[in-house]
Amino acid sequence: DWTPGAFVDMTVADLKEKIGDDKVVLGLSGGVDSSVAAILLHKAIGKNLHCIFVNNGLLRKDEYDQVLHQYKDLGLNVKGVDATARFMDALAGIEDPELKRKAIGRVFIEVFDDEATSIENVTYLAQGTIYPDVIESISVNGPSATIKSHHNVGGLPDFMKLKIVEPLRMLFKDEVRRVGKEMDMDPNILGRHPFPGPGLAIRILGAIDQGKVRLLQEADAIFIANLKKWELYDKVWQAGAILLPVNSVGVMGDERTYEKCVALRAVESTDGMTADWVDLPYKFLQDTSNEIINKVKGVNRVVYDISSKPPATIEWE
Numbered sequence: 001d002w003t004p005g006a007f008v009d010m011t012v013a014d015l016k017e018k019i020g021d022d023k024v025v026l027g028l029s030g031g032v033d034s035s036v037a038a039i040l041l042h043k044a045i046g047k048n049l050h051c052i053f054v055n056n057g058l059l060r061k062d063e064y065d066q067v068l069h070q071y072k073d074l075g076l077n078v079k080g081v082d083a084t085a086r087f088m089d090a091l092a093g094i095e096d097p098e099l100k101r102k103a104i105g106r107v108f109i110e111v112f113d114d115e116a117t118s119i120e121n122v123t124y125l126a127q128g129t130i131y132p133d134v135i136e137s138i139s140v141n142g143p144s145a146t147i148k149s150h151h152n153v154g155g156l157p158d159f160m161k162l163k164i165v166e167p168l169r170m171l172f173k174d175e176v177r178r179v180g181k182e183m184d185m186d187p188n189i190l191g192r193h194p195f196p197g198p199g200l201a202i203r204i205l206g207a208i209d210q211g212k213v214r215l216l217q218e219a220d221a222i223f224i225a226n227l228k229k230w231e232l233y234d235k236v237w238q239a240g241a242i243l244l245p246v247n248s249v250g251v252m253g254d255e256r257t258y259e260k261c262v263a264l265r266a267v268e269s270t271d272g273m274t275a276d277w278v279d280l281p282y283k284f285l286q287d288t289s290n291e292i293i294n295k296v297k298g299v300n301r302v303v304y305d306i307s308s309k310p311p312a313t314i315e316w317e
């Protein structure tokens with residue numbers, strides 16, 4: 001029978017033997033998979049694991065700083081790279097969702113490649129690939145997905161020539177969480193909702209700029225904080241706010257307003273392939289809507305997405 005304890009012991013021993021005194025580079029995304037992979041490798045090879053955490057400027061509010069600190073507290077040898085400006089430049093004026101993904105994937109690879117190749121004598125690239133990624137060759141979790149889907153664009157970056165190590169490739173998501181728990185990892189890391197590699201870029205419909213990112217970060221942070229406050233966060237598979245490319249009329253005092261609309265999305269799912277919208281309490285929606293409209297400047301309307309997948313997708317882009 002599979003047990004997380006036996007898995008940890010066996011995997012750490014295997015990694016030690018396989019890697020020896022070599023160096024490994026790993027891209028952290030803040031998600032469950034890359035975090036658990038990092039802790040396993042850290043147990044096996046300690047400071048010879050070099051982690052890179054890239055800020056693409058499209059993460060949730062404060063997430064870059066919080067997650068980076070969390071990783072440091074775990075004792076990981078992690079370098080944070082704030083590449084917000086590079087990503088924003090590359091995204092300027094792009095409206096098409098697939099072109100956004102391509103631009104983000106390309107810049108991520110450039111940034112990661114610069115960092116990875118600046119570490120001397122690296123021989124391995126570690127990834128948090130899990131079994132469903134292996135089967136479907138898709139991932140819902142950041143860097144590994146980005147690397148996989150873009151590695152054949154414009155020749156192989158240097159880091160792609162490294163040997164690959166994927167300690168989680170035989171595990172399902174729930175097993176990854178159990179392995180993390182076995183290693184006493186923070187429940188806040190293990191319970192984190194899936195978040196797409198392109199981040200808020202595919203939740204801002206149309207062209208992106210830093211002002212829109214900031215606005216959406218504020219609305220999203222209120223939504224997520226309220227889900228936690230109402231103890232709904234762990235009952236939802238994935239949730240987030242979407243910034244719509246429309247203005248609508250509202251009133252504030254005696255003034256007519258003409259401002260942005262934010263959609264809220266919360267779904268139940270097991271693998272992201274199909275999903276149902278979550279029947280959140282009306283009082284929760286009411287409070288959250290009021291709070292967003294009162295606190296987030298530039299928003300005068302909030303709607304709740306009641307579409308299932310299929311035919312709608314989870315993300316709006």
Ligand code: XMP
Binds near residue numbers: 145
């Ligand atoms: P959709 O919108 O296709 O999303 O129903 C299914 C799951 O995949 C995530 N997603 C992505 N993850 N890069 C990623 O790493 C992407 O480009 C991407 N697009 C969607 C989405 O968040 C959901 O969990």
